[in-house]
Amino acid sequence: MESGVYMELMSQQRRFSGSVGIVGLGLIGGSLGLDLQSLGWHVHGLVHRESTAERARVRGLADEVSTDPQVLANCELVILALPLAQLLSPEPALLHALPETAVVTDVGSVKAPVLKVWSQLHPRFVASHPMAGTAEAGVEAGLLGLFEHRPWVATPDHRTDPEALEVVHQLAMALGSQWLTADAESHDQAVALISHMPVLVSAALLRAAGAQSDPAVFDLAKALASTGFADTTRVGGGNPQLGTAMAATNTAAILRGLQDYRQSLEQLEALVVAGQWSALQAELERTHELRPGFLAASDGLKPQP
């Protein structure tokens, strides 16, 4: 059984025939279901509500969709595509239904807490994080090809089964992702910096603009705000549940990031207070040069409204 799914995934030239379970058919789970079916897998989807199951069937997100965890019974690979809160406190019925021989992986955007919980719960668990778009959510959001050219990070530790890790590696490759591995703490600090902290930095800007007590300034700010403001505030005006879940699960890394951020902003502010314009310009030249190094992963991705 173990080498079965491994061999399937290794031989990418022919069509796969294994069974994969996907728990949750939202943006990530639904997209995985579409992609894996197109690669020849038999996809078993587990969802919470019958109404979701019906929509998932209509959209063809899986070959079989059920609200009964037994739908996972014969799966060689199970992907947990649940919201972080549910992933960190899994239901007993789900745990009971996971085949012990299956490779189990997740798609959560925070890895250390997930690894801590799940390495106790399943012998073949692999913590992983496909970095795909999150503007849409729910059973209507899944789409084909979501993971192509996107980073897929696994965060193995000494307890991780190397063969199970390789199964997830081949899964990511089959979906066209860019495979990376990192320790969970480095991953969580990196995503705090480039994804979770920016939500707060950006939301704080909207709050500051929205809190203007002078109505003339407030109305003018709304009338004059252009693409620059739209871009800087996009993630801060995004999905409130997602931003909160990130903050609740990656708290320590976000607070470290915010400490660095506050210091960074205070340094710039001090230059403005002191009127040190050539020093400010030198700092802005540095950020101008820094930014392209952070854009490689989003090259070719469409900007969002």
Next chain:
Amino acid sequence: MESGVYMELMSQQRRFSGSVGIVGLGLIGGSLGLDLQSLGWHVHGLVHRESTAERARVRGLADEVSTDPQVLANCELVILALPLAQLLSPEPALLHALPETAVVTDVGSVKAPVLKVWSQLHPRFVASHPMAGTAEAGVEAGLLGLFEHRPWVATPDHRTDPEALEVVHQLAMALGSQWLTADAESHDQAVALISHMPVLVSAALLRAAGAQSDPAVFDLAKALASTGFADTTRVGGGNPQLGTAMAATNTAAILRGLQDYRQSLEQLEALVVAGQWSALQAELERTHELRPGFLAASDGLKPQP
């Protein structure tokens, strides 16, 4: 003479035949030159260097391009499209060449200091600010139709000649802009909030990410940064000269904005520290609802890379 240019601009049905001077043929000046020629104006461009004049002639940014301020001699309307520093310390030769009867306006992104200087320098000065894109700069950047559907704010005070103001109003309308008037202080506070302060907020995020001392985290952050980070850092990685000029000329408003911003961020951080997740979610729901009100002016504008 005074009513000449006014009548020209009022009768938009027929082609104009007046003479307009444009001082500086960069993105804004060059775009004005192209638009005004297409509307039938005779455009006189004044630039600093002969090499710039040659490029401006090749690009057809004006009917006549010179490095000699006397090129403005017969203009009924002169538009100062200079960088803020030069606008605030105009050269004596330029001041000497401005016809006293001409309407004089500017395009600077900060208005109170400009109004203060120029209301002393010319009797028919009108402070104005067309809000058009600034990603590109220089004599190669100007393009037709840049001002269409974009806000054009004038900031008159009690010293402003009403007829001169109306000339600038008609200019803005002829170019397809959305006309607004405001007092200079409200304008400056509004643009500090939605344009100048975001540069620092955004640059501070790049600096915080760039200052990571752990190379594993730094490399991972670069590899994983996606559209969210790209958007939030776009203005902070923009034109360093422009960001510095804004900070140097709109200092007080930016510092007030930064004070509000810091308080706003600290409130969010306090919720994270205290683990008040439902309160954090309520705040993120509020920013989610706030943002669309700030997007009206950028509707239909293309997002930038």
